[in-house]
Amino acid sequence: MKILFGLFGLGIVVFIHELGHFLAARAVGIDVEAFSIGWGKPLFRKKIGTVEYRIGTFPIGGYCAMKGEAEFRDALMNEKKEIPREKGTFYGAHPLRRVIVAFAGPAANALFAVLVLTFVWGVGFEVRTLGNKVVLASDIEAGASFPADEAGIRTGDEIVEIEGKPVSNSQEIQDAIAPRAERKLRVVALREGGRFTFDLVPKLDTATGAGKIGVYFWTDPVxxxxxxxxxxxxxxxxxxxxxxxxxxxxxxxxxxxxxxxxxxxxxxxxxxxxxxxxxxxxxxxxxxxxxxxxxxxxxxTVKFRTPPLSPAAALAKGSREAWRTFTVSLGSLGLLFRGVDLTKAVSGPVRITYMVGDVAAESFGQGIGAGISAVASFLALLSIALCLMNLLPVPALDGGLILLFVFEALSRKPLRPKFVYAFQMTGTAIIFGLLLFSVFGDILFLFGR
The missing domain is CATH 2.30.42.10 (PDZ domain)
Incomplete structure (x- = not known):
C-alpha cells in the first residue's frame, strides 16, 4: 500500500509538469500529437481533435509529444543544415515560444506547490513536534563533541531564539539550523531563569546535507x-x-x-x-x-493546530512557504560539493516513492485530515524540487533547452540538427548517469531498511 501511495504521489507531480508543457504548447501554436498519463504501452487511447490522449501501463507521470520529431529525425539523417520550420512543429516555432513551452513545466510545478500550500494553510493542520528544551548529544554518545558543547549550551537549556527569530519547538529549531551548515549562528537559550547567548557553527551532516549542532530534544519519559x-x-x-x-x-x-x-x-x-x-x-x-x-x-509530543486562514492570507502564506522552500533547496545544491555523501543525500525514484508512501501511511494513521495535510505538504515540497531540478542549465533538462533557445534567438541563426542532437545526447548521458547513481543509493537505502 505504501508503494501505491508513493507511485501515485510521484505520478501527480510529474503529470503536473507535463501538463504545463502541454498547455503552453497549445497556447503558442505548437501542435501536440499525444498527451499521456503514465508511460509504456497505452491501455487506453482516444483522439480528440489533433491530440491523442493516452493512459499508459506504468503509472508514474506522463509525457507530451509535440509535432516535429519526424522532421528533426529527417534533418539529422539527411545531414541537413537546419531543421525544417513547418507550421505547428516545435522547431518551426520562434525560439522564444519554445522557451515559454520549456519554462511552463517547472512553472506548473511551482504553481501547483503554491496552490497545495494555500489549501493546507487555508484549512489548518495539526502539528506534532517536541518542545525547545534540549539534551546534549554528548550526554548520550560518550566521548563525542559537538558545536553545542563547544559553545557552552547545557542539557536542560531551552532554546528560545536563533538569529534574532523566536523559536518555541523542535521543528522551528531544526528549520532554522538545517539550512545553515558551516555558517555562524547566534542562539539564545534560557537557563535557571537567566538568558544566555551563544555563537556556534552547525556541523554539516554528510548523510543529509543539513546543519546539526549536536542536541536531542528533551521529552519526559511519560x-x-x-x-x-x-x-x-x-x-x-x-x-x-x-x-x-x-x-x-x-x-x-x-x-x-x-x-x-x-x-x-x-x-x-x-x-x-x-x-x-x-x-x-x-x-x-x-x-x-x-x-x-x-x-x-x-x-x-507537543500538539497544536494552526488556525484556518482566509483565502487571501492562505495564498500569501502558501506563496511565502513555496518561495522559502525553493530558496532553501537552491542553497542546498552547493552542499553537494562540500563533502556530502551523495548516496545518502540524493534520492532516486525508488526512495522518493518510499518517502511519499511512508508519509501517507503514517499521517493517515493519525486521521484523514492529518493525512491529507501531510501528504499535500510533501507533494508541494517534491513539486518544488522537480521545478528546481528541471531549471538547472543541463542539456536535455528544461533549463538546458531554455539556454539553447535563448542562444538561438540572440544569434538569429537556426540550430543545426547535429548540434541539437549532440546537445541532447550529452544531457541524456548526464541524466542517465545521475539516475544510475541515485538508484544505486536507493538500493543501499533498501538494504539498510
Whole structure:
C-alpha cells in the first residue's frame, strides 16, 4: 500500500509538469500529437481533435509529444543544415515560444506547490513536534563533541531564539539550523531563569546535507501510547505511566533510554510511576538485524493546530512557504560539493516513492485530515524540487533547452540538427548517469531498511 501511495504521489507531480508543457504548447501554436498519463504501452487511447490522449501501463507521470520529431529525425539523417520550420512543429516555432513551452513545466510545478500550500494553510493542520528544551548529544554518545558543547549550551537549556527569530519547538529549531551548515549562528537559550547567548557553527551532516549542532530534544519519559502485542504492552505499561529507571539507571528524559540499553540486553528491569505509586516490571527486548529496538511505545509530543486562514492570507502564506522552500533547496545544491555523501543525500525514484508512501501511511494513521495535510505538504515540497531540478542549465533538462533557445534567438541563426542532437545526447548521458547513481543509493537505502 505504501508503494501505491508513493507511485501515485510521484505520478501527480510529474503529470503536473507535463501538463504545463502541454498547455503552453497549445497556447503558442505548437501542435501536440499525444498527451499521456503514465508511460509504456497505452491501455487506453482516444483522439480528440489533433491530440491523442493516452493512459499508459506504468503509472508514474506522463509525457507530451509535440509535432516535429519526424522532421528533426529527417534533418539529422539527411545531414541537413537546419531543421525544417513547418507550421505547428516545435522547431518551426520562434525560439522564444519554445522557451515559454520549456519554462511552463517547472512553472506548473511551482504553481501547483503554491496552490497545495494555500489549501493546507487555508484549512489548518495539526502539528506534532517536541518542545525547545534540549539534551546534549554528548550526554548520550560518550566521548563525542559537538558545536553545542563547544559553545557552552547545557542539557536542560531551552532554546528560545536563533538569529534574532523566536523559536518555541523542535521543528522551528531544526528549520532554522538545517539550512545553515558551516555558517555562524547566534542562539539564545534560557537557563535557571537567566538568558544566555551563544555563537556556534552547525556541523554539516554528510548523510543529509543539513546543519546539526549536536542536541536531542528533551521529552519526559511519560508513555503516550502503547502498541498492542509489543514488549511494553506485554510488560503491562499503560498510557500515563512515567518511566523512572531501567536496569537501575535513572531515566530523566527519553534520550537516556538508548544510552542505558547501548549494550543490547535481552531483558531490562523497569521501574515506573503510576497514580503516585512506584511499580516494577520486566521488559523482554528483541533487537533486529540492524541493532534497532522497538519498545512499542510513544512518548508525549507537543500538539497544536494552526488556525484556518482566509483565502487571501492562505495564498500569501502558501506563496511565502513555496518561495522559502525553493530558496532553501537552491542553497542546498552547493552542499553537494562540500563533502556530502551523495548516496545518502540524493534520492532516486525508488526512495522518493518510499518517502511519499511512508508519509501517507503514517499521517493517515493519525486521521484523514492529518493525512491529507501531510501528504499535500510533501507533494508541494517534491513539486518544488522537480521545478528546481528541471531549471538547472543541463542539456536535455528544461533549463538546458531554455539556454539553447535563448542562444538561438540572440544569434538569429537556426540550430543545426547535429548540434541539437549532440546537445541532447550529452544531457541524456548526464541524466542517465545521475539516475544510475541515485538508484544505486536507493538500493543501499533498501538494504539498510
Amino acid at each position: 508513555v503516550d501510547t502503547v502498541s498492542p502485542g509489543s514488549a511494553s504492552a506485554i510488560a503491562g505499561l499503560k498510557p500515563g505511566d512515567r518511566i523512572l529507571t531501567i536496569n537501575g539507571y535513572p531515566v530523566p528524559y527519553t534520550a537516556a533510554i538508548g544510552r542505558i540499553l547501548k549494550d543490547k540486553p535481552t531483558v531490562a528491569a523497569l521501574e515506573f510511576l503510576r497514580g503516585g505509586e512506584t511499580q516494577a516490571t520486566e521488559l523482554v527486548l528483541s533487537w533486529d538485524e540492524e541493532g534497532l529496538l522497538d519498545l512499542g511505545i510513544q512518548f508525549g
